[in-house]
Amino acid sequence: MDAIPHTRAAGPSASRSGPASRLRDGHSPDLAADPAILVAGLGKRFGTVVAVDEVSFAVPRGSVTGLLGGNGAGKTTTLSMMLGLLLPSAGRIEILGTDMLRDRHRVLPWMNFSSPYVDLPHRLTVRQNLTIYAELYSVPKPRARIDDLARELDFAALLGRPFGKLSAGQKTRVSLAKALINRPMALLLDEPTASLDPDTAEWVRDWLLRYRRETGATILLASHNMTEVERICDHVLMMRQGRIVDEGAPQGLIAKYGRQTMEEVFLDIARRQGRAAESGGDGAGGDAA
Ligand SMILES: Nc1ncnc2c1ncn2[C@@H]1O[C@H](COP(=O)(O)OP(=O)(O)OP(=O)(O)O)[C@@H](O)[C@H]1O
Numbered sequence: 444m445d446a447i448p449h450t451r452a453a454g455p456s457a458s459r460s461g462p463a464s465r466l467r468d469g470h471s472p473d474l475a476a477d478p479a480i481l482v483a484g485l486g487k488r489f490g491t492v493v494a495v496d497e498v499s500f501a502v503p504r505g506s507v508t509g510l511l512g513g514n515g516a517g518k519t520t521t522l523s524m525m526l527g528l529l530l531p532s533a534g535r536i537e538i539l540g541t542d543m544l545r546d547r548h549r550v551l552p553w554m555n556f557s558s559p560y561v562d563l564p565h566r567l568t569v570r571q572n573l574t575i576y577a578e579l580y581s582v583p584k585p586r587a588r589i590d591d592l593a594r595e596l597d598f599a600a601l602l603g604r605p606f607g608k609l610s611a612g613q614k615t616r617v618s619l620a621k622a623l624i625n626r627p628m629a630l631l632l633d634e635p636t637a638s639l640d641p642d643t644a645e646w647v648r649d650w651l652l653r654y655r656r657e658t659g660a661t662i663l664l665a666s667h668n669m670t671e672v673e674r675i676c677d678h679v680l681m682m683r684q685g686r687i688v689d690e691g692a693p694q695g696l697i698a699k700y701g702r703q704t705m706e707e708v709f710l711d712i713a714r715r716q717g718r719a720a721e722s723g724g725d726g727a728g729g730d731a732a
Pocket residue numbers: 489492493494512513514515516517518519520521
């Protein structure tokens with residue numbers, strides 16, 4: 444695998460507020476000076492549907508950043524463009540200082556992702572599935588890497604079982620192992636604890652925090668679980684109708700909105716934006732009540 448390059452501290456011209464614009468006027472150097480992921484004017488249309496509406500944001504290097512929003516807000520579409528699975532209609536994406544759209548082949552070895560919506564071949568065993576991914580990423584000593592992940596994520600007993608015969612929670616843990624097989628420096632997770640029982644979900648969260656601490660990796664996760672977001676995210680991007688409508692640290696947002704929890708902040712933003720849309724405004728900007 445290529446060495447991770449040092450991200451240059453240059454920012455794109457961003458049209459909306461957020462770290463990308465603060466980068467230009469230099470007010471939040473700690474947050475924005477050296478982002479792991481920089482998105483500028485990113486848009487995606489599916490025919491007449493605007494799934495992502497020219498968003499600009501930065502994901503701080505080494506952070507756990509949450510991408511939040513209601514159903515259909517544009518989270519999965521945004522993650523898919525970052526992974527090169529969907530071509531944007533507009534904008535640019537820089538990952539670890541490299542242009543994703545121009546230099547995809549350089550960027551992809553540094554990244555990985557997991558999603559409950561992406562299945563692995565059902566008839567292959569767990570080990571066969573993970574071996575394919577280990578080979579795709581040219582992982583050295585793939586057997587040992589798979590054994591380590593299976594032990595760490597507690598599915599060693601499942602390695603010989605066909606993937607299709609696993610329970611939903613077992614599949615989630617194997618998908619997480621698939622996402623970690625190449626020791627990614629940028630890890631994109633869609634609902635990482637979906638289908639996990641509360642105890643296993645908490646254990647996976649601890650595991651992700653340890654992975655971040657030990658490797659310095661950046662984790663961007665889409666989640667509907669606000670308790671999870673409060674527990675592990677340093678930074679949050681709130682999406683609605685394809686736009687970033689607010690962002691900040693969970694505790695900062697809770698204070699800004701005068702609420703007790705991220706769940707309440709989420710509802711506040713969702714309802715405020717709903718009212719703004721009904722009255723003809725776009726509701727963006729995230730001013731607290
Ligand atoms: N392939 C597609 N063709 C047409 N429209 C699409 C396609 N994929 C997504 N969309 C639309 O784009 C919008 C954003 O969808 P997306 O899946 O990104 O939302 P999301 O925030 O991930 O939602 P959820 O929380 O429900 O998973 C939705 O209106 C959706 O219907």
